[in-house]
Amino acid sequence: MSTASTDTRYDQAAILADEHVPMIHIWRDFSGTPEQLFRAHTDRDLFARWIGPDSREAVIDRWDASEGGSFRFLDRAEGGDEQAFHGCFHTVRPDRIVQTFTWEGMPDGVALETLTFEDLGDGRTRLHAQSLCDSFEDRDAWLRSGMEVGVNDGYAEIDRMLADGSL
Amino acid sequence: MSTASTDTRYDQAAILADEHVPMIHIWRDFSGTPEQLFRAHTDRDLFARWIGPDSREAVIDRWDASEGGSFRFLDRAEGGDEQAFHGCFHTVRPDRIVQTFTWEGMPDGVALETLTFEDLGDGRTRLHAQSLCDSFEDRDAWLRSGMEVGVNDGYAEIDRMLADGSL
Numbered sequence: 052m053s054t055a056s057t058d059t060r061y062d063q064a065a066i067l068a069d070e071h072v073p074m075i076h077i078w079r080d081f082s083g084t085p086e087q088l089f090r091a092h093t094d095r096d097l098f099a100r101w102i103g104p105d106s107r108e109a110v111i112d113r114w115d116a117s118e119g120g121s122f123r124f125l126d127r128a129e130g131g132d133e134q135a136f137h138g139c140f141h142t143v144r145p146d147r148i149v150q151t152f153t154w155e156g157m158p159d160g161v162a163l164e165t166l167t168f169e170d171l172g173d174g175r176t177r178l179h180a181q182s183l184c185d186s187f188e189d190r191d192a193w194l195r196s197g198m199e200v201g202v203n204d205g206y207a208e209i210d211r212m213l214a215d216g217s218l
Numbered sequence: 219m220s221t222a223s224t225d226t227r228y229d230q231a232a233i234l235a236d237e238h239v240p241m242i243h244i245w246r247d248f249s250g251t252p253e254q255l256f257r258a259h260t261d262r263d264l265f266a267r268w269i270g271p272d273s274r275e276a277v278i279d280r281w282d283a284s285e286g287g288s289f290r291f292l293d294r295a296e297g298g299d300e301q302a303f304h305g306c307f308h309t310v311r312p313d314r315i316v317q318t319f320t321w322e323g324m325p326d327g328v329a330l331e332t333l334t335f336e337d338l339g340d341g342r343t344r345l346h347a348q349s350l351c352d353s354f355e356d357r358d359a360w361l362r363s364g365m366e367v368g369v370n371d372g373y374a375e376i377d378r379m380l381a382d383g384s385l
């Protein structure tokens with residue numbers, strides 16, 4: 052499973068385990084341009100607004116979304132729980148971002164993430180995010196982690212930001 | 219195949235395809251400490267001395283071997299052929315380096331490389347390098363690329379640098 056169906060619309064995120072390699076695929080369509088989706092993923096303040104679940108606040112600790120740059124952000128719940136994530140940016144192009152990603156609760160676990168922004172030709176853009184892990188066990192642990200809450204809440208916030216002109 | 223045999227000595231590099239995931243494993247033992255191996259992989263001038271085949275010269279274009287840093291180097295043959303490689307450093311610890319790696323001849327191909335330095339307890343250190351690719355096709359293309367020449371020449375140069383005190 053490495054290509055999306057051309058007939059399907061992904062108004063909600065499709066989160067799928069690859070059949071062959073230890074990878075997670077996410078597809079999601081947005082009512083915006085590839086440039087707007089690229090900005091949502093590379094602008095520090097815009098990224099902080101949408102990333103993660105609605106119940107938590109993202110605080111950017113380090114941010115340089117350029118090739119060879121890096122990032123770190125904190126994800127804080129009201130009750131005080133704080134999780135941290137960091138990585139480096141390997142590729143930053145308008146149609147493609149490649150970055151590493153670690154949840155610091157499991158510091159030796161690293162995923163290689165590739166995001167592409169495909170112009171669907173009708174003012175809509177399809178985001179494909181793939182996360183490659185070292186093992187199927189690590190990949191399956193991510194899938195069982197409740198990640199879909201952050202994915203769905205975050206992308207719904209991008210929808211709102213596209214609608215209200217923030218992007 | 220993700221762990222090395224405890225009985226085997228790797229005086230020559232063992233380059234093996236993982237059975238389960240699109241990964242290449244390399245094991246190689248050196249007559250040196252983990253600290254020396256770490257220096258060989260993080261010091262700009264030392265790295266330039268050993269990386270790649272004997273028939274080619276490495277020229278460092280960009281080098282910041284720290285977490286969130288990045289690198290780019292050129293690999294030049296006497297006849298004029300030049301290949302370029304780049305990536306970013308996700309983790310840089312004395313026992314572990316995680317970095318991305320791209321050969322610019324295939325700019326969208328990215329491997330996630332994890333190097334560990336295991337103290338064998340007798341003045342020797344075992345290097346384990348794993349390279350995770352997006353697909354088995356990409357992994358197998360690396361294995362068919364003649365990569366073993368650069369690996370074997372480079373590690374033999376590290377042997378010489380350990381023997382002559384350069385490391």
